[in-house]
Amino acid sequence: MSFNLGPYGESVDHALAEMKVHDIMGRIWSRDHTVWKQDPTEITNRLGWLRVVEVMKDSINRLVSFTAKIRSEGFTHVILLGMGGSSLAPEVFSRTFHVREGYPKLFVLDSTDPDAVSYYADYFNPERTLFIISTKSGGTIETLSFLKFFYNRMVNTVGGDRAGEHFIAITDPGSSLADVAERHRFRSVFLNDPEIGGRYAALSYVGLVPAALIGVDLGKLLNRVGEMMANCRPANDPAGENNSGARLGAVLGELSKSGRDKVTIFGSPAIESFSDWVEQLIAESTGKEGKGILPVVGESAGAPEHYGNDRLFVYLRLGDDDTYTDLCNDLVHAGHPLVVITLEDEYDLGKQFFLWEMAAAVACHRLHVNPFDQPDVESSKILARRMVAEFKEKGSLPDEPPSLTDDGMMVFGTAQSDKAEKVLTDFIERNVKPGSYVAFQAYVKPEPATYAALQSLRVAIRDRYQVATTFGYGPRFLHSTGQLHKGDGGGGVFVQITSENVRYVSIPDGMEKSTSSMSFGVLKMAQALGDRQALLDAGRNVIRLHMIKDVIGGVNRLSGAIKSS
Incomplete structure (x- = not known):
C-alpha cells in the first residue's frame, strides 16, 4: 500500500x-466503545467481526460438506436473494471468482424491478436451482417478498413436500426468517453471529456460504484475512x-x-x-x-x-x-x-x-461518529410502509400530479420550462456548487444498455460541473448509500429516475398462498416515493424524472442537454 x-x-x-x-488500536481490539461514543448502544454488540476468522475456521468443514451434497444432487444454479450487506459480498465472490468446474453458478437478485424478478423466474430450471435467503434481521421486505414469490413457484413445480429442499437461510438466531425456515423445512439454516452488523458481515456466513458453493477455497481465503488481522493489531504497530x-x-x-x-x-x-x-x-x-x-x-x-x-x-x-x-x-x-x-x-x-x-x-x-448504526435509514422505510398501507387500503399509491409532461417524460419537482431536459439542467445549475455531488437513483430494470446510458449522463455532468457523481439502482442503493444521502452534510443533489413496468408480477401474501395484495412494481414505486419524501424532509434537493416508455432514449436526451448547456 x-x-x-x-x-x-x-x-x-x-x-x-x-x-x-x-x-486507539488497542482499545478497538479490546472492544472499548468509548473509541467512538460514550453510549455503548449499537457498538459493544457490533464488534463480532474482530473475531471472525477464529469463528469461521470452525465452520469450514460444515460448508465444504454442504457444498459437496449440493453438487452431488445435481444443482446447477444458486440464486441469492438479499439486499445490501447480505448481497454485496456474495456478488463480489460471484464476479471475481466466477465458478469452478463442477460447481453451481451463483447469481444475486437484489432488485424488486418486476422485469428483473421475471427474468430470474423464467430463466432457471427450478428443479436444479438452490435459493439462498439472506437477511440478518429476518425482516427485510424485499428479501421476504422474493422468498414468498420463489417459494410459491417452487411449490407449484416440485410440490409442497419438496419445496424446502431448494431453500437455505442465512440469518441471525431468533429471527422471523429462522422460524419460517424451520416451519417450511428448509434444507439448512446458517445462523450468523448476531454481533456482526450487515455491512461488516462479508467474512461470516453471509459471504462464505455462497463463496463455498462456487468453489472458493475458504481456508486459503481466511488465512489471508488472518494475515491482515495480524497486521492491524497493536502488537504489530x-x-x-x-x-x-x-x-x-x-x-x-x-x-x-x-x-x-x-x-x-x-x-x-x-x-x-x-x-x-x-x-x-x-x-x-x-x-x-x-x-x-x-x-x-x-x-x-x-x-x-x-x-x-x-x-x-x-x-x-x-x-x-x-x-x-x-x-x-x-x-x-x-x-x-x-x-x-x-x-x-x-x-x-x-x-x-x-x-x-x-x-x-x-x-x-x-x-466522532458511530460506525455501526444507521439512524437515517428508517425514515425511508417508514414512509414506504405508509404508502404500501395506503395502496392496500385504497388500491393506489398517493397521487401527485407531474409539474410537466414532455415527450414521454414526466417531471416531479419545480419546472420552469416546457422541456424536461431543460428542467434538469436548471435544477443542477441551481443547486450544484463546489463540494456538491450529484446522485442518480434509478428505479428501473438493471441491464447493460441502461447502465451505459446513465454512465454517459454521469460523465457529462462531472465534466461540465467538476462535481462527483454517483449511481445506484433502486431499491438496492437504499441499503448502501441511502444512510449517507440523508445523514451527511447535505451536499447531495438527487436525480430520481423511475419508469413504467413492462410486466406485472404479484407478491404472494404468504408462503404457499395464491392471493396477492401488492405487486413488485408497487413495492418498487412505494420505496422510490418514500425515499424522495425522506430526502425532502431532510432538506435535500430532489427531482424525479419518470420515463413513460423509453428509459434509455430519455436518459440520452438528458445527456445531450447537459453536453450542450
Whole structure:
C-alpha cells in the first residue's frame, strides 16, 4: 500500500501520533466503545467481526460438506436473494471468482424491478436451482417478498413436500426468517453471529456460504484475512506506517475533514465489483450527524481537470495490472492525493475485506461518529410502509400530479420550462456548487444498455460541473448509500429516475398462498416515493424524472442537454 498525500501527509501523521498516545488500536481490539461514543448502544454488540476468522475456521468443514451434497444432487444454479450487506459480498465472490468446474453458478437478485424478478423466474430450471435467503434481521421486505414469490413457484413445480429442499437461510438466531425456515423445512439454516452488523458481515456466513458453493477455497481465503488481522493489531504497530488499518482509516478521516471527502475508487477490471462493497461500508458507516465520506465508484475515468479539489483517489490494483497507472500518475502530478493498494491475487480480497472494515472503524473514530448504526435509514422505510398501507387500503399509491409532461417524460419537482431536459439542467445549475455531488437513483430494470446510458449522463455532468457523481439502482442503493444521502452534510443533489413496468408480477401474501395484495412494481414505486419524501424532509434537493416508455432514449436526451448547456 502506497500513499501520495502531498500537503495532507502532515495531518495524517499527527492523527496517527494522537491515536498512539490514546491507544486507539488497542482499545478497538479490546472492544472499548468509548473509541467512538460514550453510549455503548449499537457498538459493544457490533464488534463480532474482530473475531471472525477464529469463528469461521470452525465452520469450514460444515460448508465444504454442504457444498459437496449440493453438487452431488445435481444443482446447477444458486440464486441469492438479499439486499445490501447480505448481497454485496456474495456478488463480489460471484464476479471475481466466477465458478469452478463442477460447481453451481451463483447469481444475486437484489432488485424488486418486476422485469428483473421475471427474468430470474423464467430463466432457471427450478428443479436444479438452490435459493439462498439472506437477511440478518429476518425482516427485510424485499428479501421476504422474493422468498414468498420463489417459494410459491417452487411449490407449484416440485410440490409442497419438496419445496424446502431448494431453500437455505442465512440469518441471525431468533429471527422471523429462522422460524419460517424451520416451519417450511428448509434444507439448512446458517445462523450468523448476531454481533456482526450487515455491512461488516462479508467474512461470516453471509459471504462464505455462497463463496463455498462456487468453489472458493475458504481456508486459503481466511488465512489471508488472518494475515491482515495480524497486521492491524497493536502488537504489530500501535498506529503507524506498518498498521494498514490504522493508516488507511486515518487517511480517510483526516482528508475528509480537510474537504477531500469524495473517495473515488478505481479497481482493476477483475476485482472492480469489490468497490460496490466498499461503497456501502464507507457510506453507511460514516454518513451521519452531518458528516460523511462519499464513496464514488463506477465513475468513468476522466482527465485531472474534470475533478474538483474534494477528491481522494484509491486504486485497487490486481497484480501488475496497469489499467489506471497513467491516470494515477496524472492525478498525482495535478496535486490530487492518491492511495494505491496492490493485491497479489483474488484471494487477497480476504485481506481487503478486513482492511476496509478496520479502516472504516478508524475513520469513524476520527469523525466522532458511530460506525455501526444507521439512524437515517428508517425514515425511508417508514414512509414506504405508509404508502404500501395506503395502496392496500385504497388500491393506489398517493397521487401527485407531474409539474410537466414532455415527450414521454414526466417531471416531479419545480419546472420552469416546457422541456424536461431543460428542467434538469436548471435544477443542477441551481443547486450544484463546489463540494456538491450529484446522485442518480434509478428505479428501473438493471441491464447493460441502461447502465451505459446513465454512465454517459454521469460523465457529462462531472465534466461540465467538476462535481462527483454517483449511481445506484433502486431499491438496492437504499441499503448502501441511502444512510449517507440523508445523514451527511447535505451536499447531495438527487436525480430520481423511475419508469413504467413492462410486466406485472404479484407478491404472494404468504408462503404457499395464491392471493396477492401488492405487486413488485408497487413495492418498487412505494420505496422510490418514500425515499424522495425522506430526502425532502431532510432538506435535500430532489427531482424525479419518470420515463413513460423509453428509459434509455430519455436518459440520452438528458445527456445531450447537459453536453450542450
